Amino acid sequence: MAAAAPTTGSPKHHDPSFTMTELVDKLEGFTRQEFEDTCIRRFFFGLSNDPYGGTAGLYDMGPSMCSMKANFVDLWRRHFVIEEGMMEMDLPSVVPEEIFIASGHVAKFNDVMVRDSVTGENFRLDKLVDAWCDGKIADAKVPAAEKEAIKILQLDCDTMTKDELDAAIIKFKIKSPKGNDLTPSFPFNLMFKTMIGPEGTKTGYLRPELAQGIILNFKRLIDTNCAQKMPYAAACIGQAFRNEIAPRAALIRVREFALAEIEHFMNPEEKQHPKYPTIKDIKIWAFDQNQQEKHEKPTLRSIQELHDAGNMPNETLAYFIGRTALFLQKLGVKVFRFRQHKKKEMAHYASDCWDAELLTTYGWVECVGLADRSAYDLTCHIKATKKDLKGRCDYAEPKVVRVLERKVDKGKCGKALGKDTGAFIEHVTAMPEEEALALDAALNAGPVDLEVAGKTLKISRDLVTFAHKDEKQTGYTFVPSVVEPSFGIGRILYAALEQAYWVRRDDSGKNEKRAVFSFLPALAPQKVAVLPLMMKQPAEGRAAALTQAFMSAGLSTRSDTSGGAIGRKYARVDEVGIPYAVTVDFEEDKAVTLRERDSGRQVRVPETEVVGVVAALCNPFTPMAWEDVAAKYPAQAAAKE
């Protein structure tokens, strides 16, 4: 193939100079079947346990995608953990049930399920309704008026409650895909259950998110001097597990997946972020609640604009949205938007939530969730453990505060209240000042019947006294407010695969279609390919030495020592997204040919310099530009491939 080969079928976002002035809503010239064939054929991913017929919802990442995952983790760790000074931890996947009882996951982490009453097949109810709507809308026999009602149902079904969905089933007479009646719907908890220890009595779950493990360490990180001040952020990268009812859409809805999560803990009265000014001018495609309710389109706005207009009231959440946009750009992802959750759509723990959605052929896919979890989780765990898991803020100067002191006579209480004494003391200590003053006044008039922990206690004046006094306070405690950016690694990589994929047509007259993945070097699974022009000495020996030199320099290298034309070898290299290929030939100039994947341009580089040049081009954080290499070394006319 000549250097100037026409590149048809290439979606415009692969052009490095491409910036979206209008939000695209599909990946142009994209054939999913071709793409998936390439992914399976070159083993980017494939169903797990392939010789056993594969297991639904469980995927193996082959060498290319596994390497991309490692690159993702390196970039993420550098961008977030190191540059932001976060506390990263490594936490187990198996978690005892008491944690998920407290956090609400045992009760609420459910999908609504129905069964085909004849075949016993299971369906997630909202997905079944969605698919049923598709069928009806496409059906010419359905009257137009009915179709309008069905279109509205389809728009709403992913945020409908169980009761609303049940009602829709009856109203629209929805059947299973096989046309059978459906069973009544029921909740299905998505957590995988297991038993911890040999007794068989201690239930555990595989974590469906990393958050609880991170959040449970909030206080320990302070107490051990890891986090030296508030606010601070903790992070974790690891596996999460959801026993999906109907896994589907390749890597998008799977039963085990890797997450990279951050929990940023802050004083609820101080939600500003000191580095907010560094990201406020970044422009993102934002799709806020109002736009969604009015069926408008997302618009390109700066973070500052969104924050000022009240769409992103939490400055720290806005900061992480900006950092996420920068990170996605570093990965080479170009087509993404941030969509705010609708009020009904929010998870049980969230008070505001924006998703970074990446465009795929499955539509806009939630790949990063940025949630304001407020103080939800720690409040749950404080209640369940009765431990002090609070943060503390020192006043600049100590303050003198007038407080109401509550003095309980324990001896008299013991006699009067017996074993209820403890509950009474707890009640009096926790009671709001206003209530305490009312009790005080009432006691002056005579004994009082007081409701304490579900019991009525007879309280007399001698049991408790109240008095105002001045107290010097150096600070106050608070349950921290938490902002959580959570990255679905598999989904992001899947979207990156789709967005990097295009097809080059060969100009040799055969018009062959050749798949190319245009990954940035930082994300590319392997950095360089070494291709002897023919399997003969000395080219073969020089290629082997060069391969070893690249590998010793830490560059993941593909060596293709098979026979066959160089064009076929380049095609195989492009198909796994390797950005640079080195061809070793028989010339006497002690140089090799270095080819860039996307343009097909080639330069002649001295053999002694080529490892350094490729290392510089592939530096994950400060890559050298190809243009600089092309300017420095003589061009090589490409051979007919």
Add this chain to the structure above:
Amino acid sequence: MAAAAPTTGSPKHHDPSFTMTELVDKLEGFTRQEFEDTCIRRFFFGLSNDPYGGTAGLYDMGPSMCSMKANFVDLWRRHFVIEEGMMEMDLPSVVPEEIFIASGHVAKFNDVMVRDSVTGENFRLDKLVDAWCDGKIADAKVPAAEKEAIKILQLDCDTMTKDELDAAIIKFKIKSPKGNDLTPSFPFNLMFKTMIGPEGTKTGYLRPELAQGIILNFKRLIDTNCAQKMPYAAACIGQAFRNEIAPRAALIRVREFALAEIEHFMNPEEKQHPKYPTIKDIKIWAFDQNQQEKHEKPTLRSIQELHDAGNMPNETLAYFIGRTALFLQKLGVKVFRFRQHKKKEMAHYASDCWDAELLTTYGWVECVGLADRSAYDLTCHIKATKKDLKGRCDYAEPKVVRVLERKVDKGKCGKALGKDTGAFIEHVTAMPEEEALALDAALNAGPVDLEVAGKTLKISRDLVTFAHKDEKQTGYTFVPSVVEPSFGIGRILYAALEQAYWVRRDDSGKNEKRAVFSFLPALAPQKVAVLPLMMKQPAEGRAAALTQAFMSAGLSTRSDTSGGAIGRKYARVDEVGIPYAVTVDFEEDKAVTLRERDSGRQVRVPETEVVGVVAALCNPFTPMAWEDVAAKYPAQAAAKE
């Protein structure tokens, strides 16, 4: 503290020039209690779910240890995956049961358990016997002769079978730790069990090792052109799970842990390794089967010596033992040995096995297992799936081979045998040549009663004929032989922590003890600390700018802006093993003080150069030596700390 402070309590293996001429068998001057306090106090690790009282066998790695794990993975990936061109994959932890039924884990991955018949407490039988022996040996009332028998029992108990252990319980009248009778022993499967999918009918297990997932991809890696030739190695890094009966010993026996595994696939007739010459002269402390049986000590031998003497007959296994020794040295682990498994001790799948054992205060701990799994696993999976999961070897020249052709008349078989026809054809095709010739001769004499799949079939001459013919063969297929190096990441890191730990006494007269972790920069959790000498401008602002500059250069940085003496700050830095500290003071020379952790030596480096100098010192693969920095920059007399 002055630069030349005495460093007492430092085990000799922390001396960088230390080489073991005699194998040490304990970590000198080591107090485990002090060490563990430091680890917990600075949150290297701690029990998971701490606010809930902690969960036995599940640990959180705090920021320091999590970062060490990331460093471990980077070094491992570079040393094995990239430098050896391995196929790394990312594979799920949840695995359907049919895989572990085929591999033998459902039947055999058990520990033998007993219960205290009164309290119901559970014990791993071998550990209970071991602890019981400890008690008896320490008991002055036990006669010497009986003690001798008990000592022999203790030496053998970890390799005894269930029946042998049961017999010992009766013979020695072994009781529970509380003195109660024990229940009969029973096997307990160590795999965590769960259900996959919403039906509740499909059993899955959390993988207890990574091997099966890797091995099931042997053929797919070839078919997808990822592995271009034999032999090749595949790798995986990920979590494994074992529902231990009695988790203990900090990170050494836990219920969830990270493994880094390699499966090297080769033609069973070609076990040589092309890179063997590069490691054959490495000397290791080796403890072979013979030495163990004769109660001798391990000896320092070269790999070549061991291979030639027949102790390591498999050259590829020997190669990986050499590479493992190099890797442990890169990590900074100094005290390790390789112990060959005794014949009785080997896992159900292994035909030879060597463990890299690292010295800890818990004794020699198996941290890397290097097993020759031969063709065990793939043979199991071929049997279970009936798929062709074999490798192929081409002959240099095609061969003409005389084979016995078996021709079955399907029409006549159908009439004579009905639905048994398929089984008959399969039987005839698979039957060894000798047996086929015998059948041929018998059929010439008349009909034969043939046992096929548990049935007796009447076979007559017209159903099948046999004839020799010449066949051209271009190669042959084989079930590959597998060598597996498997690294327990948590155990190695735990041993690295213990081996890097020592206590420095301060010479200020207070004689304070200060913990130091002497990690190599590549493994160190953070690379540099920035310490303003006082929290005043301009030192404070310069320190903040420098911290940001280090973080932007990708160096994990600790900034200590608390008040307090510089000596206390250095102590906190040493205690988490940070190799370099930068002090920012009020001098007008635009320079900062750079301190090396182990020696306490300090040099004065221009502020503009210090980020580059620290980055060079901490380069994980080609670090600059401190001596070169000390030679280049002026020394700084250390301030009294």
